[in-house]
Amino acid sequence: MANEGMWNRTRQAAIAEISAIAMDLFLERGFEVTTFDDIATAAGISRRSLFRYFGTKEDIVLVHLADEGKLALEALEARPDDEPVWTALLNVLLLIDDGGGDRERLLKISEMMYDVPSLRSRSLEKHLQWQSDLLPEVKRRLGAASGDLQAAAVIASAVACLDAAGEIWTRSRGQIPLSHLLTDAFDAVQQAAR
Structure with a gap:
């Protein structure tokens, strides 16, 4: 072993x-x-x-995304049980910080991700894997009455918020912090659902 x-x-x-x-x-x-x-x-x-x-070349660029789904699950499991699931997902995704590392390099990588159709497509596929990774925990947090549909919809909405915030962060050349954009996106979805 x-x-x-x-x-x-x-x-x-x-x-x-x-x-x-x-x-x-x-x-x-x-x-x-x-x-x-x-x-x-x-x-x-x-x-x-x-x-x-x-x-594929896409796999080289996106190798980290598959692991991030598992890390997101661990982070979600560590959130307090009494925290609303939408808030817990936001707090988990906020761990993806645009402040670490070489900012210019991060922007170039992000621009490449959003500008190359095959990378964009494969990135979305990897995010779908996050849905599978997070589904049992989100379903548990939503309660016994919830089913796969409700949990999958919540996760898909959260990942869509992350993607939208990431694209705006990239297009603004990082002028607006990713954490602010992500929080605004989550707030927008929550307000629209009321």
């Missing part, structure tokens, strides 16, 4: 390194122009090895 843990850590380190190298190429040359061969060469691995880690 110890070997399994070491293998997994080694694989995760390789994925992180390849992702960083590829992201540099995407931002320098453009997503659509950069090829798998370019990434493999820059990473010092074969094209075949690269395919062992990633099936």
